[in-house]
Amino acid sequence: MALSQAQEVPKGCTTTSIEGTVKEAPLPSPGDKLYLMEKAEYAIKFPRLSIRSSKSGAINSVELKQVVMSGLIRADEYRFDFSWYYKAEVSFDMRFLPPKPFLSSSGGVQDLDRRHSLTPFPKGFMAGELRRPDVTIVKDKSVRWPGQAGSDHQGAIHPDKLLRIVEVKFPGDVLHAKQRSDYIVIAGSSKKFSVLEVTDCRDKGEREKAREFNAQTKPTQAYDSRQWPVPLEQPRKAPAPVPVYGPKATPNPAYVEAWTFAHEAVESLREGGNSAINALSQEVRQYMDDASAWLTQQGKWIRQEAGKAWEWLSESTGEVLRWTDEQLREMWKQVQLYTDLTLEMLKEIDWVQVLADIGITVGTVVVIIAIGAGLVAAGVPAAIVSALVILVRLAQMFWGVFATVLGGGAVLTAASA
Template identity: 55%
Template sequence: MAVIQPPQTPQGCTNTSIEGTIKQAPLPNPDNKPYLMEKANYASRFPKLSFKKTKDGDVTGLELKQLVMSGLIRADEYRWDFLWDYKAEVCFDMASLPPKPFLSSTWFGEEEKPDPLRRHTLFPFPKGSVKGLLRRPDVIIVKNRSTRWPGQAGPDHQGIAHSNNLERLVEVKFPGDVLGMAQREAYLDIAGGSTRFSVLEISDCRDDGDRERDRQYNREHKPTGEFNPLQWPVLLPPRNPGVTPRPAPVPVPAYGPTPTSRPAHVESWTQQVQEAVDGLLEQGAQGIRKLSQEVQQHLEDAATWIGVKGEWVRRESQKAWEWVSETGAQVIRWTDEQLRAIWKEVQHFTDINLEMLRRVDWVQILIDMGVLAAEVVIVLAIGAAIGSAVVAVGIPAALVTGLMIILHLARVSWLLLASILSGVVINTAATAG
């Protein structure tokens, strides 16, 4: 008779959970590791998925773990107006020593002077960066959360001086990730020495039984159900008369070490990944119906034009775009002025420029900031022409529909849209389908 062996704890683990080991320098505060592990523990349970690139139809792999962890930290940054102890994926210019963080391009005042208190840029390829001389460490812990500057002492790219506010650079390594020599040397330069450089090495210590239970959670749309104390059902409005809506998966709240009254929520699409997903625009109305009820309300117009067969038509004489259904009925109308206004607001929150907009291959909503914060963290996959990257950016939920329309028009009528958003006048009439 065969002897059934109990599940074995993976080698090097002390229990069957997600564990973290700090290497290099110790973290500066006892609260740092619980905060980072809360994010890493959650992120570790998300699988790798593939998505279809809209430009050429190729399927590209995407590891959700690092993306989810960065998104959760970024959500905290948004909620605290970037006056927060932790900053995710700050871009550093390695052409100077010490390396300079790239700051937001937001300007203020009639003289357009740079704001010395502005945050770090969220654009993955900042203006002025040189290929091979740009680094984005996973986490920067700052000395003083009331100061947005995330670097060592020195001037920024506009010559404004800043005092040292970098307490620790933390590189997070999930299973399979390797810290290369060049990466390590660059991070030591950014941190200012080995005493301010830490590595958080994540070990997946789940046994086969734990992994199977987590896979079951994925199938049931709740891969991290043990983290979710809020288990009420959220009902979606029926799309067809006489159809009873099914309960939608409740977005999982993402807390810090101390629960807050305004937790961010990871949107339910990330809890339903299996082998492959298409972008939100490709999933259409079905993709929108997977989002939380609050975000759906902001996407009501988008659900209308995405869910109805038709085309965007350019009305050059009226300087407007109209979504016209296949029956000829006008559904939605956006003027050039409205598009420029939305684009200006999107740039203010994200630092996205026209070149980045043109290269967006894929878009998904990752985190709902909650009703009170009314902001959304969105994932953008940027094409290889300017260097492949997946970045999480955040905008107010009220801007999501406008951003989706801009992204769609960028695909079907790029030159005309670019001229509209940049204010350049061209003699072009276009119909976009």
């Protein structure tokens, strides 16, 4: 006998949408929940992706809900030059009391208003002594420091700017006792620690509609949290806004386009060829001009030591693309500025995938980077995606000499792509 629609809705749901329940301490304001739920609603509708590893060729399933939500918040942080109320996955050093947030060193350690480090492996961290709460809400967006009153790792003193630590739990996630106690220490009090439980209350029919939508309309379509799936006839050029909520009204909300893949493995941009490029919207393809040829064609990479340059030669057309060492060093500076990646991390990157374009007007994308067994979500300018992909590819193929050029190692001369 078929289940009724009501029986298909998860236990405890009051609607057939996506709900959020705040537990532990209440959030500071109603606007905080609105902001976080907009991101959570979008993230929960991403299907579980099958990712093909570019190094081993193996296909692994990846749950992207938390990664995508963090990426969307990171994109807002970037848009406001990190002077923003919400910080995604700030890394805290638990060896200190109060725990110290790791700050970026990309702008120089003398800068007292540095943003938090964006890497999950900040310089100087110790295994077992690092915590990354999902969201940190601060009292004053004009001050980038995201911690309690105290000194940073360089000894500079900062005032208490931490308003709330928020852990977001999607269906199936568990808040462990040690995790909870550590987050309360980071927050400074149980009254400053909140849990946002996100429940997918859509019935079976609604979920099936979403799956069909993803299958029929990939790679892109406009997303509207009030209407899912988006009608197929909706114009591609009229994306619906995901509001940027906060204690104060914010103009120019971000726009989100979903690039979801329901039934196939997603290959990395540096390995996926035509399938990867075709999965990008026209706007981002324009930013990928520097990489699109070698991503979609067979060719050979060559190190020209005499000219201090790197060349790619197309096997089919004879086209030659060229980047000098100086150009690569400048590209690396830009990538570091927005990701806090180090040379060691660059070497370990397995794949890079663009998952969302946040706003045609602001030109920001969410990229997912696999570093070893970890996933990093970054909201970065679309203009640097090509640079990131090129750097990752060259690091994989010419690590020794490439590391020397960027500031580190030596070896190799030519390889086929």
